[in-house]
Amino acid sequence: MDSLSIAEILVPYQGRQRDALLPVLWDMQTAFGHIGPDAVRQISHTLHVPEADIYGVMSFYSLFSSEPTAKTVIRICTDPVCGLAGADEAIHNFCRRLNIHHDEITPDGKYAVSHTTCLGLCDHAPAALISQRGQSETAIAPLTPETDFSELLTLSPYQSIVRGDILLKGVDGGNVESLADYGNYRALHHAITILGPDGVIGEVEKSGLIGRGGAAFPTATKWKMTRQATGQPKYVVCNADESEPGTFKDRVLMEARPHLILEGVALCAFAIGATKAYLFVRGEYPESAWRLQRAIDEATHAGLLGANILGSEFSLDIEIRRGGGAYICGEETALFEAIEGNRGFPRIKPPYPTTHGLFQKPTVVNNVETLSTIPGIVEHGGDWFRQWGTEKSTGPKLVSVSGHVQRPGVYEINPGITLRQLLEGFCGGVIGDLQMVLMGGAAGTFLTPDQLDVRLTFEDLRAIRSTFGSGAIMVFNETADIRDILRRLGRFFKHESCGKCFPCQLGTQRQMEILERADTPLVGDRERLRDIGLTMTESSLCGLGQTAASAVLSALEKWPDLFAVKGQPV
């Protein structure tokens, strides 16, 4: 019975190769709740991938299971903001009511309760991801300990508070913008008929746009290098693997304005000479993937994507790939590995994606927000973009604010406003007395109340050795326990380290252990954290390890007695 179904699932994959592995694994996981030896054997025959490799790939991603699971798996986020909002209590209560332990399955096989890393619903904390066998995942929020199982999937859909006039234009709550609302890709029309590829890159260059994913690299430079690279074909990859705890701006963009993103992808492909693009959407964002797919279908039907777009020579196929549950795949080369059907191990750079990216071909990989700025820049010109921000931080910028503020949400800010203006103006003020702000996400740094007047620009934040990062701003009042926050960050990085390089593989584990005992530290723990932190920062292979200690190191600097042992000098 199962065997027949496995074969049926594999029918559309006949003739495909290894790069179809993640989609196949998703189909199997959804259908059977796990991927067993039988499925792996048949996948191996169909895609010509060794069984051991398939096992290795599925065991890398959190959302795939080699063991049978419950019919409904409830995963509750335990990262800092959900933690503050009672995630642990929610897990505890669910387990108690079901009479099971964490990660156990009820005797009738119906339910299991587990935890997960950030679901990008920090403005509705605590959040949960529900996996039901035979159906796609559903993300729900906010959860309360009283939430009943029968109500789980009928919770009214979350509606993020959003405010903005450019990227977030017309976004109000849960509505998705249709093609008719969005308009017929005017910027793309302008690019194809008037600007040409070099003209598009010229406007992007003039705009001064720098990437919104966290690394802050000039977008036009990336595009130019890829356009000039000799390899063929070329690819555009939209990095929609938003997983940085506290970050949910890309989710809001994907759910509300899918066509803005698609047009940005199309403009990039046109500019660099690509005919194939991938949107790599994290597995925990089922709604985003679904809405983007519907938008692709709509645009293709209207002749705005697909073959001979707007009657021109330019053709573009956009394919959505769902991640399997791994923060590391937000690292661009790990993301390529995932699309190619491998474990998400980041690659050594150089070579860089602009010459050796996806399938070792020249590739532009840009963040969702970055690509969303492109249609405006192309339609109105690079100078239009510069009316916002500063000389070095041009254009509007999205930030995700969560934690102890009156109105957590996604805000489009004019870079140059201060953190105080953001929190007191846009967010309606801090609830209680501000204790600290975690700026830039889990890989960010702590700011204290005396730093609220920092201007929110890439350069001003860098000057105080902080970072915009992904634009995540987590706010904590006097009730938050810094040790508890650090503990959750420690667990997060331990869970998400890929294990490739020694400093991060070992360091995230050792760091977590020390943070777990932070209430009763051992003599020398402060120095241990410092050595681990600096070793990971300076010697890790990729950006994950290089930033896995940044919040901890900033906390050690700000609160030197945090790991002090009674009777011992600090």
Add this chain to the structure above:
Amino acid sequence: MSDTVTLTIDGQEITVPAGTTLLEAAAQLGIEVPVICYHDATTSNGLCRVCVVDVNNGRLLQAACVTTCANGSTVETRNDRVERSRRTILEMLNSAVDLQHAPAIQTLMNDYDADPARFPNAERREHALLDDNPFYVRDYSQCVLCWRCVQVCADDAQYTFALTFGGRGFDTHIATAFDIPMPESPCVFCGQCVGVCPTGALKPKIQWGMEQGMTPEQIRQSTRRRKHRVEYED
């Protein structure tokens, strides 16, 4: 583009063909940069980071095994930053893995003043000994995850693809598909994985038997049983 590059390593100038790694260039000057995962016969992946060196006093240290020499650069193969990274990596490794049969790593621990007891109450990677075939035993409690066995089993040498990684992060371990015993996997018992293992994680069964104090007859029993022959000659 010039075919050679000139750089300074630990104060000595050297000119090497473009594409030469920092590890190779340092070796030409008689400077030994320590390594754990690196092996001449396998693809370098820059995993252990014990070979990190300081290039132009950059924000990040660079793995010498995979970083190529850049013209005009200044490289320090051993300074305070480099030593802190090497020492901390060794201390963390020692706190996780049984290194008693890894003399080269023990020597490095001494060289870098690494404290074997630096991380108290640390979780160790402990695995039961796997004795499932007549040729070699696997004790992954001694595995440092250098990847060499997986690489020689795959496209670095044998194209057998019996091995992979299970889990991720600290919990990563070398595995077969669904952890099936070696004889049920595609393994052809070529022995290359045993040959490249830098610790005692993979050992010929005869050697292991001798270490256990087994008599020659006992070793013969455990490696040459007729039962095995029938199974594996199939």
